Amino acid sequence: MRKVIITDDEIQVRKGLRFKVDWEVEGFEIVAEASNGQEALELLKNIDVDLIITDMRMPIMDGVELAKRCYEQYPHVKLIVLSGYSDFDYVRGSMKEGVRDYLLKPVAPDELEEALRRIRKEIEEEKKSQIESDRMRQLVHSHLQQVQEQYFLQLVKGEWLQLGMVKERLLQLQLEELADENVTVQFATVEIRESEDNPNRLKELWLPFQMLCKEIAKEHEGTYSFYDPSYTNMVQFLQLLDSKTPEQTPNLVKSIQEKVKKYLNLETVIGIGNVVKGLEEFRNGYISSLLSWSQSQLGGQSQVIDETAAREAVFDFSPDFERKLTNAIENVDIEMFKENLNNVLGGAKAQSVLSFTFVANRVLFLLGSLVKKYDTETKDIQNTIWNCQQSIWELNSQNRVIEFLIQLAQLIVEKVRLARFSNSKLIESIRHYLDEHYANEISLTSLSKLFHINSAYLSETFKHQVGQNFSDYLVHLRMEKAKHFLKDQQLKIIDVANLVGFSNSGYFSTVFKKHFGQTPVEFRKSELS
Known part of the structure; x- marks a missing residue:
């Protein structure tokens, strides 16, 4: 049901409008009444409304001023203005300020019904368009965000080849601020707990919790969330720190606890890690947040454990x-x-x-x-x-x-x-590694060092086991991933190139056409036809 507020300074007019039509049949529900525009605006602060029907002339704030304020503050709200014949030109001029329709008083039931149907159709079309737009934005964001999250996990747990490669990959994933050699960050480990000890409820709310964490991260500049499968019921936050805003972490923690409680009715246990500087220290910062979390008390109560104790410890791990x-x-x-x-x-x-x-x-x-x-x-x-x-x-x-x-x-x-x-087991391990790190700058030489194998032997064994040489296999893997990303119309060609490990979109297009016989743009068009 679309929600309606009726605004008129005469109570009899408001009552009369209630009985003019069958609101439920028309798909609307009257949720409140107001005697002037100011009262209507106050109601909008607490009620999500689709339509306001307002009189033209009212004390304190008239209908046209209400329309202007709604247009500025609540642009999604539709308005129907009621007026006498003498105000026709004035009302018509106000329609550019967000008024969708006007009706002459006294209002005829059939005219009100027709106006409601027009507005209902408009609302439905707008919501359909918004849902599709949101879906596409979410799809685009989820593609990039998924790759970003996978890379965060590599940064804190995986084995690096070269720092320069890591920085280049961060740039490709639109994470420029992390590529700074002096970047200062802090990790926070967030676990959800159920005060009534109902583990099934935690399973049911796990995905909503992950989505909520992503939304919270969006609201805090320079903040990212990711998931480590090694730890159940936990999401990790990475926050870039700015010396000018020392309240970043307390604000983030407060937001997490308040929103998880409000929307999911769950308790949170948050371990705050050491402040670390430089990409090489990310793993230490991450583990220190887990250590802080490990000092929490058992039970369903919310807790925050900072890094004070961990900061003083001496960690012998060179x-x-x-x-x-x-x-x-x-x-x-x-x-x-x-x-x-x-x-x-x-x-x-x-x-x-x-x-x-x-x-x-x-x-x-x-x-x-x-x-x-x-x-x-x-x-x-x-x-x-x-x-x-x-x-x-x-x-x-x-x-x-x-x-x-x-x-x-x-x-x-x-x-x-x-x-x-076992050559088959070895190549299986290498293929698994490539599937995880296909977008990184990987060469046969770097792989041979990583797996402690002679590069010539690896090249020969790989081709024998897979049926392709290493470089052809890697290109094919990247191109198949690129086809997947290109199906998303909201991603630019350069975005797709970066996601699969190419910093130059022109070179990416050349490789793609050589591989599939058509350019990325042509492939994308063919998917639409």
């Missing part, structure tokens, strides 16, 4: 140490992995519980990225990752955490060993 662990796994040397792990986490080395937890999480993240890299996420590995996460969050058994990390490393080493001796 890039050199990370490389040693990675090399041990990829060289299938479990003893070397144990030795390096114990050097940092084991023995009698003095360290805080928080520092131990941070390093353990970094190791777990590293192992998780290797699982993803080699596409080895079996049920045993998933269970071991879960057990390891739980033991870390319990913060009560150092040896148990180390045991789980070694157990997970052993499972991964066996998968890597299998890949080393």
Whole structure:
């Protein structure tokens, strides 16, 4: 039902209008009355209205002034102005200010019905057009946003090839502000909880929660949300910080808690991470937000835990140490992995519980990225990752955490060993990696270094297993992705080029035409026909 406000300074006229037509049959519902334009405007602050029927002459604020104010403040609201014959020219002149129709007093029922039907049709057409426009905007945004979110996860968990490549990819994904080498950010981990301990309700509201987080991120400049599948019922926020606006994070946290409570009636537990500077520190900032969250109390009450404790901790996890662990796994040397792990986490080395937890999480993240890299996420590995996460969050058994990390490393080493001796498994892992990172600048040389394989051997093996050489396979993969994006009419050609890893739209068009025999523009037109 479309909602209507009747505005007239004479109560008898308002009552008369109620009985002129069958409002329900015409698809309208009278939700309020006002005696002048000012009262109508006050009502609009609290009621979502489609139509106002207003008298021309009223005290305080007349119908034409009301129409002008509505046009400025509530442009979607339609107006019908009632007037005497002598005011005809004045009312007609006011129609450019948002008045959709006028009726002479006394109002004839059939004329009112006709006016209502015209306006109902107009409202329906506008809403249909708005829905389609919103759908297209959402589709465009979701394509870009989906790729952005996937890349955020790579930034905080994946293995980087080169910092320069990361910056170039950020530019392609319209994330220029993150590509600054001095970028300062803060992560926040947001978990939803149900005060009545109803896990089914959390499952039902999971998607609405994700969508709400995206809307909240849009409202806060320089803020992005993304989802890490490793953590249930959680959404992560990345916020660029500006020294001129120190209240950014408190404002974001307040908005999250208020809106999740208002729209979903759920409690939120928010862990705020360390402020970090530079892309290389994103992973540390992300983990510190998880550590803050891990200090929350059990139960359904809302909580905010900041990074104060984590800021004081000393985290012994250098890039050199990370490389040693990675090399041990990829060289299938479990003893070397144990030795390096114990050097940092084991023995009698003095360290805080928080520092131990941070390093353990970094190791777990590293192992998780290797699982993803080699596409080895079996049920045993998933269970071991879960057990390891739980033991870390319990913060009560150092040896148990180390045991789980070694157990997970052993499972991964066996998968890597299998890949080393099985060309099909190796190429399967590489194809999985390419499917995840197809838009990055990837060469045969960089892949061979990443997977610790001779580049000539990799080239020969890849062509034998796949039936295409590496470069042709990568181009085909990018072009198939491009076809998917080109079906979205709202994306520009340069946007599509950037999404699939091309910084130059001209070169992208050339490659696309060579691959499919038509330009991206021609392909898009053919999809419409």
